[in-house]
Amino acid sequence: MKREIDLNEISDGRLYTVNDMVKIGCNDCAGCSECCRMVGDTILLDPYDLFQLEQGLKTGFEELMAGYMDLRVVDGLIQPHLRMRQEEGCVFLSREGRCSIHGYRPGFCRMFPMGRVYQEQGFRYFLQVHECSYPNKTKVKLRKWLGIPAMESYEQYIRDWHFFVQEQVKTVESTENQEIVKKLNLYLLNQFYVVPYETDEDFYSQFYKRLEDAKRVTILYQ
Numbered sequence: 001m002k003r004e005i006d007l008n009e010i011s012d013g014r015l016y017t018v019n020d021m022v023k024i025g026c027n028d029c030a031g032c033s034e035c036c037r038m039v040g041d042t043i044l045l046d047p048y049d050l051f052q053l054e055q056g057l058k059t060g061f062e063e064l065m066a067g068y069m070d071l072r073v074v075d076g077l078i079q080p081h082l083r084m085r086q087e088e089g090c091v092f093l094s095r096e097g098r099c100s101i102h103g104y105r106p107g108f109c110r111m112f113p114m115g116r117v118y119q120e121q122g123f124r125y126f127l128q129v130h131e132c133s134y135p136n137k138t139k140v141k142l143r144k145w146l147g148i149p150a151m152e153s154y155e156q157y158i159r160d161w162h163f164f165v166q167e168q169v170k171t172v173e174s175t176e177n178q179e180i181v182k183k184l185n186l187y188l189l190n191q192f193y194v195v196p197y198e199t200d201e202d203f204y205s206q207f208y209k210r211l212e213d214a215k216r217v218t219i220l221y222q
Helices: 047-057 061-067 107-111 142-146 151-173 178-194 203-221
Strands: 021-025 069-074 077-082 114-119 122-127 138-141
Touching: 021 122, 021 142, 047 061, 047 151, 047 178, 047 203, 061 069, 077 151, 077 178, 107 114, 107 142, 114 151, 122 151, 138 142, 151 178, 151 203, 178 203
Parallel strands: none
Antiparallel strands: 021 138, 069 077, 114 122
């Protein structure tokens, strides 16, 4: 999602890597679930998020769409996002105010209250200082906070996925033929989300095969 932001206004002025200590520790959100109630439709899901959800819930795309997920257009592209229960918050938030999918929650949820700023060769993390009101936070290594296996592979995937999506956004923005835009959107949705990934195989190898195929196909829409 494109955002025009001034880091000086929303951050502590620093850029972080996963090996840095950041003051974000919140005692496992003890007594608080505010961040799960005020996010609206902003928790966009990337292919790895969907892979994790399908594994964790032992379900598929259609079942997720039926009860947990919706689609919306972001920067001209159709993307899935977690569903909200109006004032009750995230569909996965329990009555006790706890995340019922904590072990396989999406990347945006893992990262909060951090954000990403993309640079020419990748991205760095920044702390959104106005997003979490939990008091007396402690310092935590960002790698531990994210809790994602094979972090280097994950970050490479995030970079490659981001820049691929941005290329598709440019195509959509420069295309006046809405039929072409529709076909591109349906192709991308099917290629990266609808067609199931093999849960007993490595996600990244499957993703990169799909990505290489998609790069060849999407040239036809430019």
